[in-house]
Every structure is written in structure tokens, then in C-alpha cells.
Amino acid sequence: MNKNQTILIVEDDVINRVALCRFLSKQGHVVHPAKDGDEALEIYAKNKFDLIIMDLVMPGIDGAETARKMRFISNSTDGDYPPIILITAVDHRAQNLEKIFRAGVDRIVQKPIEHAQLLECMYELLMPQNHN
Incomplete structure (x- = not known):
């Protein structure tokens, strides 16, 4: 996985959004934050992204x-289109x-x-043979 991937972070909880943006920025990625699905769609329509990380449960339209x-x-x-990782506190089996x-x-x-799990998932999705 290359550094300098452009990532859209969609998270309604400001603390989680800031923490995730900081973590990924420190990993060398270019991060664009969005507070909800509507804002994410506006940003998405105007930019190219290598990856999207988005909360499932948000006000308005969900992930x-x-x-x-x-x-x-x-x-x-x-x-x-870029791969999408959905993050959720809800048991996804439900x-x-x-x-x-x-x-x-x-x-x-x-x-x-867990940062290691997220990075592993990102690595799998952003490997050249897996990229759409």
C-alpha cells in the first residue's frame, strides 16, 4: 500500500472523526473528513479517492x-470507484x-x-491487484 492515498473519512462523532483523521494522516495519507452522508456525497462528487472509511450509523442517510x-x-x-470500509459499533452480525x-x-x-486491523484491511483493499 502506498503512502499518500487519498481517503474520505465519514464519521458523525467528532472525536472519532478527528482521531481517525489524525491517525491516517500520520500514516502519510491525505485525509478528507465529512460529518455525515450528505456532506460525504458532496465531497465525493468533486474529488477522487483511493479509499472511503465510513460509519454505518449516522444521522440522515446511513453508511x-x-x-x-x-x-x-x-x-x-x-x-x-474506490473500496469502502464500513465501521460500526453495532454488531454487524445483527x-x-x-x-x-x-x-x-x-x-x-x-x-x-483497532489500528492494526484497520491498516491490514486497507492494505488488502489497496493492493494494486485488488484496486478497481
């Missing part, structure tokens, strides 16, 4: 619906996983986020 809308935007433009993955989510990471 799965935001992912679905991002895929729609990508398909109506250049068809190229979630409708089929709906989440059908929306375009590539991986789910449980909160509290």
Missing part, C-alpha cells in the same frame, strides 16, 4: 445508503449484511477500531 449513492455517482461518471454489501461496501470493521 450503507451513502455507499449505494456513491456507487451510483461513480457509475454515472467514469465507472471507477445487521442485514446482504443489503450492506449489495450497496457497494467492501469490508466491515468493528468499533472500537
